[in-house]
Amino acid sequence: MIDFKNLDISTTKECLLKKEFSSLELTKFFIDRIEKSDLNCFITNTFENAIEMAKESDKKISRNREIRDLEGIPIGMKDLFCTKGVRTTAGSKILENFIPFYESTVSNNLINDGAVILGKTNMDEFAMGSANTTSFFGNVINPLKSSEEDTKDLVPGGSSGGSASSVAANLCMAATGSDTGGSIRQPASFCGLVGLKPSYGRCSRFGMIAFASSLDQAGPITKTVKDAALMLQSMSSYDEKDSTSSRKPIPQYLDFLNFDIKGKKIGLPTEYKVEGLNSDIVKVWDDTINLFKKNGAEIVNISLPHTSFALPTYYIIAPAEASANLARYDGVKYGFRENSDDLEDMYELTRAKGFGDEVKRRLMIGTYVLSAGYYDAYYLKALKVRQLISDDFKSAFEKCDVILTPTTPNVAFPIGEKQKDPIEMYLNDVLTVPASLAGLPAISVTAGKNSMNLPIGMQVIGKPFDEISILAAGKLIEEYRGF
Amino acid sequence: MSYLIDGKTGEWELVMGLEVHAQIKSNSKLFSKASTFWGGKPNSQVELVDSGMPGALPVINEYCVDQAIKTGLSLNAKINKKSIFDRKNYFYPDLPQGYQISQFEHPIVGNGFLVIETEDGQKRIGITRIHLEQDAGKSIHDQDHQNSFIDLNRSGCALMEIVSEPDLNSPQEAAQYVKKLRAILRCIGSCDGNMERGNLRADVNVSVRKPGQELGTRCEIKNVNSIKFIQQAIEYESRRQVELLENGQNISQETRLFDPNNGETRTMRGKEESHDYRYFPDPDLPPLLINDDRIEKIKSELPELPDEKKKRFKEQYKLKDYDAEILVEDQFVSSFFEELAEKRDSKIVVSWVTVELFSYLKKKDIQLQDSKIKSKKIGNLLDLIINGSISNRQAKEIFEEYIETDLEASDFIKKKGVKQLSDKSEIEALIKSVLQKNVEMVNDYKKGKDKLFGFFVGQVMKKSKGKANPQLVNQVLKDLLSK
Numbered sequence: 001m002i003d004f005k006n007l008d009i010s011t012t013k014e015c016l017l018k019k020e021f022s023s024l025e026l027t028k029f030f031i032d033r034i035e036k037s038d039l040n041c042f043i044t045n046t047f048e049n050a051i052e053m054a055k056e057s058d059k060k061i062s063r064n065r066e067i068r069d070l071e072g073i074p075i076g077m078k079d080l081f082c083t084k085g086v087r088t089t090a091g092s093k094i095l096e097n098f099i100p101f102y103e104s105t106v107s108n109n110l111i112n113d114g115a116v117i118l119g120k121t122n123m124d125e126f127a128m129g130s131a132n133t134t135s136f137f138g139n140v141i142n143p144l145k146s147s148e149e150d151t152k153d154l155v156p157g158g159s160s161g162g163s164a165s166s167v168a169a170n171l172c173m174a175a176t177g178s179d180t181g182g183s184i185r186q187p188a189s190f191c192g193l194v195g196l197k198p199s200y201g202r203c204s205r206f207g208m209i210a211f212a213s214s215l216d217q218a219g220p221i222t223k224t225v226k227d228a229a230l231m232l233q234s235m236s237s238y239d240e241k242d243s244t245s246s247r248k249p250i251p252q253y254l255d256f257l258n259f260d261i262k263g264k265k266i267g268l269p270t271e272y273k274v275e276g277l278n279s280d281i282v283k284v285w286d287d288t289i290n291l292f293k294k295n296g297a298e299i300v301n302i303s304l305p306h307t308s309f310a311l312p313t314y315y316i317i318a319p320a321e322a323s324a325n326l327a328r329y330d331g332v333k334y335g336f337r338e339n340s341d342d343l344e345d346m347y348e349l350t351r352a353k354g355f356g357d358e359v360k361r362r363l364m365i366g367t368y369v370l371s372a373g374y375y376d377a378y379y380l381k382a383l384k385v386r387q388l389i390s391d392d393f394k395s396a397f398e399k400c401d402v403i404l405t406p407t408t409p410n411v412a413f414p415i416g417e418k419q420k421d422p423i424e425m426y427l428n429d430v431l432t433v434p435a436s437l438a439g440l441p442a443i444s445v446t447a448g449k450n451s452m453n454l455p456i457g458m459q460v461i462g463k464p465f466d467e468i469s470i471l472a473a474g475k476l477i478e479e480y481r482g483f
Numbered sequence: 484m485s486y487l488i489d490g491k492t493g494e495w496e497l498v499m500g501l502e503v504h505a506q507i508k509s510n511s512k513l514f515s516k517a518s519t520f521w522g523g524k525p526n527s528q529v530e531l532v533d534s535g536m537p538g539a540l541p542v543i544n545e546y547c548v549d550q551a552i553k554t555g556l557s558l559n560a561k562i563n564k565k566s567i568f569d570r571k572n573y574f575y576p577d578l579p580q581g582y583q584i585s586q587f588e589h590p591i592v593g594n595g596f597l598v599i600e601t602e603d604g605q606k607r608i609g610i611t612r613i614h615l616e617q618d619a620g621k622s623i624h625d626q627d628h629q630n631s632f633i634d635l636n637r638s639g640c641a642l643m644e645i646v647s648e649p650d651l652n653s654p655q656e657a658a659q660y661v662k663k664l665r666a667i668l669r670c671i672g673s674c675d676g677n678m679e680r681g682n683l684r685a686d687v688n689v690s691v692r693k694p695g696q697e698l699g700t701r702c703e704i705k706n707v708n709s710i711k712f713i714q715q716a717i718e719y720e721s722r723r724q725v726e727l728l729e730n731g732q733n734i735s736q737e738t739r740l741f742d743p744n745n746g747e748t749r750t751m752r753g754k755e756e757s758h759d760y761r762y763f764p765d766p767d768l769p770p771l772l773i774n775d776d777r778i779e780k781i782k783s784e785l786p787e788l789p790d791e792k793k794k795r796f797k798e799q800y801k802l803k804d805y806d807a808e809i810l811v812e813d814q815f816v817s818s819f820f821e822e823l824a825e826k827r828d829s830k831i832v833v834s835w836v837t838v839e840l841f842s843y844l845k846k847k848d849i850q851l852q853d854s855k856i857k858s859k860k861i862g863n864l865l866d867l868i869i870n871g872s873i874s875n876r877q878a879k880e881i882f883e884e885y886i887e888t889d890l891e892a893s894d895f896i897k898k899k900g901v902k903q904l905s906d907k908s909e910i911e912a913l914i915k916s917v918l919q920k921n922v923e924m925v926n927d928y929k930k931g932k933d934k935l936f937g938f939f940v941g942q943v944m945k946k947s948k949g950k951a952n953p954q955l956v957n958q959v960l961k962d963l964l965s966k
Contacts, residue, residue: 081538082537082538088537090537095537098537100536100537100538102531102536102538104538205538205540206538206539206540207538208538209537209538210537210538210767212766213765213766213767214766240542241540241542242540242542243540243541243542243543243767243768243769244766244767244768244769320763321766323572323761324570324572324581324582324761324763326581327572327574327581327582328535328537328579328580328581330574330576330581332576332579332633333534333535333579333633334536343576347574367761370572370761370762370763371759371761372759372761375761375763379763
């Protein structure tokens, strides 16, 4: 069997078109790797479908007709996207046996573009988590190990932990993720990958199981920046089935390859030098700044004064929306039900047994902040602060083209750590949450490694719908990073 | 104030406001393309949103928005150019999303009014607001002794909640208000107003106070679905409140249900059990924006409204206020009337429509619209009265049978042998024989007892077995008596 491990999507596609190997060979290679993997990346595999899809792609290629953008490329699908006829769980017991009869727009776009879906990737329950330890289907293991303590399994980050880990472990070529407060960027950073959260409204949320509707946004996790552009191209669409979907024209994302970062202004927010920011990360940040300088970019200091309020604001708005979004899981219509003769009991038992602790914690927070007497002090105030955070970015972008920050305050940590205090876990999102609240596009690209050989991601935040600039900036990091 | 309740301690005044839920007449639901057809097989008209499936998203039905604007304009109300959809959170098996999408702080329609007829003349009833919301599904408890069933066909249908000011002061006024509102909704076609099918139902807020004093504590009677029940519920509830207050007890603010079987209201839930609905803006739906052009276009397309039509009927057809009012209550009835009155004496037409036709419909318990009776059918009969072929009385006698036959009016009376005696000499002979039998009375009449004229007419009619043409009898009798 050929070793397909280090191929990117565009090279693979070239080889497929030249018939150097078939999609079926490629697909079987990944299936084999998934079967041998013990990282727990997939909740449900769809190998039979994948083989059929690969054969279909090979047919198209051999006829040289109707060849689509991602023809024959095997990918993983986060188990948050409803897939027709394929179990979709959102990592929860409450949807353990839920099989949708409809396809999410994002997965549909990918399938229509010829992607081969290998299976549904593991994730934090309802995307609530930063370590992929809240999944009902067990935690996911990061394939990377610390060079000092290589016996300890590390978290892949979350919530798209299964997607990140499966790409890092070469179980698929790329995977979909969803990002509410950092769920694409943080695991991409922890697994040494590229993770792109597009502008809010760029990818349709139809058929994507909702966590926090005003923040949720689908995006790719890939090995390279170019792969991210190819995946994003396919995933993006205006969708009349999603009222928050954007009608802005979708550019050709590969155009980022011709985008020169020379003369562009790179903003450095002073407020992102947060307490507890790991010194290795500070160093990589500095290195990356120099790298931009060397390539002719101008570095400008900017201020995002409300940054310190972003995390508490996020942890009010997201749970508030979740408390309503998850009310539908009541045991009445589908999913898990704990039977009882009494309706109230049925509700309570179903939800008590169907949801895990982290989900319950957030539902309680969300219910609380929306309650009579607390709404103004919490939810309403959070909405106001969210506006201020958006305004911060707006004025910052008058002075710069993109903003460069680290993705996370720390590198991947051992499974089991940060489990006792939820706040400690929430702090993982401190650098990714502001862009989410403002609906801005942001990419995480590995820029360096720490002393234990663990990857450190840098985040580039762009203006609304300016994915091209952050792809270009990400490409520069990818090209010139020192490893 | 004409309506007061007599209590032990004196008179009490009744203060009420109504919340009318009107189902919008639309082929599809407020946020989905599912059909709203009434009477379909259970759960056959359900889209993803209507059943709360994971990943389902609402998309506003612009037609329903137009209907709400139209309704607002017809109620002289302000159309809010920006309104917001909120989630109203509560658990119930027939509420599949776990929340109802409604409008809370920013409804689509603001202040307006409508005018009702009362014993003391016209009265203006304030409209506080109209908002759009989803209807819930239906729970069915009577088909199985152990299980309840849910029918989601109604789930997601568009409702307008039309909230009045507390301007209503008697059960009759409440009834007039609902009738007038229903007439307007039917006229503009935004709601069928069919209370039996529940597409118009009212929550009645009732309170009592001593005249001139502060407003009392109110109770809300939920979901009353006929005008008769509204009146009964108000009568019972206001008396209950007066009795409690006069016995030194307090009214507790609560939600009550009206039981049509015994005409009483009973507690549904107290204030302490009242829900905290935790309203917050639905993040799946952007603010609803309406521009001036849209409002102007809808305004220009409004049909003649009941009040305008009533004014016109009174002038054009010289109708009494009461007659005009009942004719304009139903658009179909008013058109039917106009078709008949076009070439005929409106006096005879109005009496035939409002007396004979209405009592026939009432007896058959059917709406004119559903009765298949054509105006031409009634017109042909009226023409026979007008040209003297049959008498009014004869026509009344055969009316019911005539309505149910397929025969032409002239053929039908021929077949029935109904004919008016219009031969002058025959009538003269009849009158002479009556006068000869009552010589003394003729003398009394001639001495000035004018009232006896009617007696003579009656005797002649009796003798002719009702067949004599009354006008001719009058005329000939006058001639003969004056000789």
